[in-house]
Amino acid sequence: MRSLESLDFSVNKLSGSIPESMSYLTFLSHLNLSFNNFSGIIPSSTQLQSFDPSSYNGNHLYGLPLPKKHSANVAIHNGGGRNDNGFEMEWFYFGMLFGFGMGFWSVFAPVVINR
Numbered sequence: 001m002r003s004l005e006s007l008d009f010s011v012n013k014l015s016g017s018i019p020e021s022m023s024y025l026t027f028l029s030h031l032n033l034s035f036n037n038f039s040g041i042i043p044s045s046t047q048l049q050s051f052d053p054s055s056y057n058g059n060h061l062y063g064l065p066l067p068k069k070h071s072a073n074v075a076i077h078n079g080g081g082r083n084d085n086g087f088e089m090e091w092f093y094f095g096m097l098f099g100f101g102m103g104f105w106s107v108f109a110p111v112v113i114n115r
Helices: 020-024 086-113
Strands: 006-008 030-032 037-041 060-062
Parallel strands (some): 037 060
């Protein structure tokens, strides 16, 4: 297993910390751990710190190669279009409903009035 070259665990609902033993995968040239629920520091090894920061998106991780603010690494990824902040989504749907109503009545109001 140490000669593994590619590893993609993205969007698998995995949690916990990244095992220190992953730093022993020296042949690894592609890694994608994005959009799981990993937390903690990325193990300090040249191997794991050499991957693109996007490989760690959507987790609660910090350490190199990520920017110093690890909270910015937590990205929202949910296929249903839901947002954790329901207030913003309520306004979005309210705006959609209002726009539909205005469009509907701007077409049919003249028809009803001119009868």
